[in-house]
Amino acid sequence: MATINKSAVQQIVTVLSNKRVGAYHQILLNVGDIVKSCRPGNFVAISVGGDASKMILRRAFAISRTSDSSQYGGTMELIVAPHGAGSRWLCAQSEGSELDIVAPLGTAFGIPTEPINALLIGGGYGSAPLFGLADLLKSRGCKVDMLLGASVGSKIYAPMEGKRSVNSLKIYTEDGSMGETGRVTQSLLEIIENRNIDVIYSCGPMGMLQAITELVSATEVIHQCAVEESMACGIGICMTCVLPVTKADGTTSMLRSCIDGPVMDGSSVRWDLVGKVPDSL
Amino acid sequence: MATINKSAVQQIVTVLSNKRVGAYHQILLNVGDIVKSCRPGNFVAISVGGDASKMILRRAFAISRTSDSSQYGGTMELIVAPHGAGSRWLCAQSEGSELDIVAPLGTAFGIPTEPINALLIGGGYGSAPLFGLADLLKSRGCKVDMLLGASVGSKIYAPMEGKRSVNSLKIYTEDGSMGETGRVTQSLLEIIENRNIDVIYSCGPMGMLQAITELVSATEVIHQCAVEESMACGIGICMTCVLPVTKADGTTSMLRSCIDGPVMDGSSVRWDLVGKVPDSL
Amino acid sequence: MTMPVDMSTTLGNAWFPSPIFTASGCASSGKELAQFFPLKDIGAVVTKSVMTKPRHGRPTPRMAETPSGMLNSIGLQGPGIDAFLANDVPWLLEQKARVIVSIAGETIEEYSTLARKLRSISGISAVEVNISCPNVENRGLVFACDPDASRRVIDGVRKTIGGELPIIAKLSPDVTDLPAIARGVVDAGADALALINTVLGMVINIDSMRPHLGGKTGGLSGPAIKPVAVRAIYQVHAALPQVPILGMGGVSTGRDALELILAGASGVSVGTASFGNPTALIQIRDELQTLLAARGFATLSQAVGYAHREEGP
Amino acid sequence: MTMPVDMSTTLGNAWFPSPIFTASGCASSGKELAQFFPLKDIGAVVTKSVMTKPRHGRPTPRMAETPSGMLNSIGLQGPGIDAFLANDVPWLLEQKARVIVSIAGETIEEYSTLARKLRSISGISAVEVNISCPNVENRGLVFACDPDASRRVIDGVRKTIGGELPIIAKLSPDVTDLPAIARGVVDAGADALALINTVLGMVINIDSMRPHLGGKTGGLSGPAIKPVAVRAIYQVHAALPQVPILGMGGVSTGRDALELILAGASGVSVGTASFGNPTALIQIRDELQTLLAARGFATLSQAVGYAHREEGP
């Protein structure tokens, strides 16, 4: 019936495992058939704090990977940074705990029909959805390179298995504690040129997404980025998560990043207007 | 320095065990030196719901028994009915969980210096503090009889060990599922007479305490009852837990049941005015 | 204990099979929730307040979670009445949902203009007039905080819309004398009252050390404000017992809905709870029915305002 | 990061070594908390509002827990001013606590009488005038909701008490135009403002199906109302930047206290948080100090109202 949230369901799921990986927690959920409708880029909204919680809103997390072949049926993996009270609560849930989730939500990364050269760029836990994406692109015959950046090495999420799907992986940290010292954007244009990149897929802090958009604006490269705006509902009913986006007709609208995003065309986002409003209509 | 709350401390303690006993949970806490200042009748105030709880007030529970000889050092036992969200949360805490408690609070049962004949009357979980009291009275050479009542048998709390300290134990349930059918008050005057009771110690629903007070008003029996009023703070600073009590000079005041109680002289409580206010001063 | 309860309710001459409605601004235009339950299964969809022209609303951040609540400063982003009537209303009616259209304006004239556009639309059940908007003609003073301005808004809408469509005036709790404002809008022609809109609040971000919201202040909603909603409904029902009230403010369970109904609400809108729980409306509806049955009510309407009854059991 | 912060503050001509105070009615007369920390370690003890005569207050139940908050209807139970001044104040001064006496009345005259009694007492730091009380001479309308009555209360107190003792007027948030009330009492002679008193609320007991509290309505306090407090303080500080504010409402952590200070509070009273945590005041004081230091403030006063600064970093 509905065209929005069209495969989203609300379901109680079980935590299969919760492991610390660097600064993050890798949380595996038994989600059953939900995995069938999850695509790289989609996110999940999770209730936090338990029955007597003062936290009334769900928290959004990118779906890092899903699998349907394991012994458990459908599983979904999340990479969670213990940031505030809600994510810390989530990181403290142990095997067997039950979670109330709504998934899958939002737009997915567009998958090319041709075998193209893709560059995946992740900042911090933003790398989470990129490994599932890499698998999929690889299976479509694409060449997949990856750049990951973070402030410190412990905030680089790059699992061993994940690395198999990528041609090359380059890591940057601001303090030099892992990989090269600096930011993912510092040699971006060179890399695009040298590797004949057609599409960039990115996920990470808004500043990084904006910087990539600006760098590639003079190139032919398509930039699909997964944005992160503060969300109250995750399902399109509250209008809190909006971003100024230029539409085909040249006008700018405040679009909901939970419904029209999180994956958006970087060049359509009016980064200069984020936190402002476009001129009146 | 302070004369009120004079031995109360706030402390993080550990749950040693949590067992279901009938309709209740018997919860054993490792509280260390706190036991040294606990007396039968005192209560403990416990934070519920964890860090992100929307429940901002502590819950009060009678200290059922304390022990200083066990392998764990000082332990405190509570008998908790899973009533609403807070007590249910408490009943769900398992071994090893940490609790934030303030104890001991409130007045204690007065212990006679002479060996008297005592009748202990408990309603529901109201029996909790009576077994510790029985031990103490027994050790002072008192004769201790006990009446316990509840709506149904599962709400009678009468542990095996506890029974050793009492001369006789009589159980009443309203549905007859355990002991005699009826209420603790039904043969009270007879029992007082037959057993030469000097003092009644009671704990249970307010209606029971009132009924006992009325029955014994024509006798010489002293009635010490532990009242239960809704408490916001438990330490005397909020004035929510008041009861109308007649003072020596014949005037009635609204006294705090957390400081001037929970143990009060039944005959001084203006049961007829509970939920009302005395005439203006 | 399990006899069926007649859950139907009325606001003015509009009839609804269930008393549980969405809250304006908390269900967008309905499509988003339709994945989680059929919209016809609730009492009505109260649509997001619509203005004459399309609007961008306020800058982000537009929300802050607070203890058992949240602040929002959306600023009435929306497509404008024409696009709304052309696209959203027909879709909702197709779903067999009951529709209450919420309107908002910056001038008394704008409300009348909106009413005129609504007049020609068939199939909607009622109009909710959100007067918690700044009045640009009077130093931005919120209409609902000004007894005279709120009366004039409702008067204008009543005159324009004619006698048929029920008018629900939605009031703000941020006033000294709520019953007086309520009386004013009822005198001016409101058939029912919606209580309460959000409570004005603010959060300071202790990192930036400035107001967190783009709009600086925001509206507080969610369980935190439920006691304020119950008080407002009780007060107004006591003052105007014959005026139906659509209650709202922090309802997230059937018990909450029952509290508002006992205080005097004939219907209950659920807003913020849907953000945390997309099926909240259905759960609340079912829990409410069970609670009413357990208390021996044969009809919902017997429970409306029951907390006001004379002394006795 | 760890330089010492000068935490001292002033309200009118009264100086306090720390900005964290008890809230009136949430620390009784001090003795009860003294077991948990020395009272001289906090900025001041604000005593429970005292009236001329002893009072029983309202019937029980007097409290209801609500999501992240509570309602109370104590009804100003207390011993009356004479017993209070004879017993409680000397004890507090012996403890070397700073004392702010809160007074409450039912008539304008009663406030003046209370002020007269205070005038002869030495050692107290300030008087907080709780005007959130029903005015028996005007249909029980709460003084703080009536600009004229609140002005006259403060005027009476000022004239009686003379020029020395700072007067802190404590206002209710349940008004349409808080800055206007604030301006009125400052014009009448208040040196500082206490913001906010509790928010009027109600809980219906769904078993008895009547208002749960003996007093029917009650005052909502605790974290639930913090956004309302921040808004009120911000609004009033913007309107009257030179008037010191004693902020309160839902503060239970140092972060909360910092929010109120950035919004414009020179001191912060902690009420309901002490019910759940007897050492809340000390924890909040210490956390606040750490947060201020981490943000590079050398003195508390630099942070007061900092959220109002001009655009820039």
Ligand SMILES: Cc1cc2nc3c(=O)[nH]c(=O)nc-3n(C[C@H](O)[C@H](O)[C@H](O)COP(=O)(O)OP(=O)(O)OC[C@H]3O[C@@H](n4cnc5c(N)ncnc54)[C@H](O)[C@@H]3O)c2cc1C
């Ligand atoms: C589409 C999307 C995908 C995300 N994916 C991941 C992920 O894979 N791993 C991960 O660790 N985090 C992810 N985040 C961020 C994550 O949602 C926040 O860290 C989390 O909501 C913080 O909640 P909290 O209670 O811990 O923090 P608090 O700061 O206490 O949260 C308070 C409120 O602000 C909101 N909020 C705070 N920070 C953010 C933020 N950065 N983004 C959105 N809302 C925020 C919360 O939802 C909450 O309502 C994602 C966010 C979005 C929108």
Ligand SMILES: Cc1cc2nc3c(=O)[nH]c(=O)nc-3n(C[C@H](O)[C@H](O)[C@H](O)COP(=O)(O)OP(=O)(O)OC[C@H]3O[C@@H](n4cnc5c(N)ncnc54)[C@H](O)[C@@H]3O)c2cc1C
């Ligand atoms: C001195 C004293 C001793 C007690 N001893 C025991 C005991 O040994 N075992 C036991 O199971 N219970 C005991 N109680 C009752 C216990 O405190 C309540 O059952 C509990 O507070 C209910 O909290 P809740 O969150 O489960 O229920 P809710 O009904 O959700 O509580 C809501 C609020 O009401 C208060 N409240 C609700 N019911 C009561 C009540 N009956 N008495 C006081 N406050 C109440 C709570 O403290 C809370 O603030 C005692 C109460 C007092 C005052």
Ligand SMILES: Cc1cc2nc3c(=O)[nH]c(=O)nc-3n(C[C@H](O)[C@H](O)[C@H](O)COP(=O)(O)O)c2cc1C
């Ligand atoms: C995000 C958001 C947007 C809202 N938008 C509107 C609106 O457009 N019109 C309106 O009348 N009320 C609006 N409200 C107020 C709600 O309709 C409702 O009155 C209030 O939130 C209290 O109910 P709740 O606690 O169930 O959310 C909005 C509330 C929220 C949280």
Ligand SMILES: Cc1cc2nc3c(=O)[nH]c(=O)nc-3n(C[C@H](O)[C@H](O)[C@H](O)COP(=O)(O)O)c2cc1C
């Ligand atoms: C139980 C209780 C009693 C109160 N009594 C008074 C009072 O006597 N005088 C007064 O001015 N404020 C009184 N208040 C209001 C508080 O001082 C304070 O303004 C309010 O509770 C908000 O702060 P909080 O959220 O930190 O409690 C009382 C509040 C509570 C909860």
Ligand code: FES
């Ligand atoms: S988060 Fe609610 S509309 Fe996007």
Ligand code: FES
């Ligand atoms: S519970 Fe607060 S004074 Fe007794």
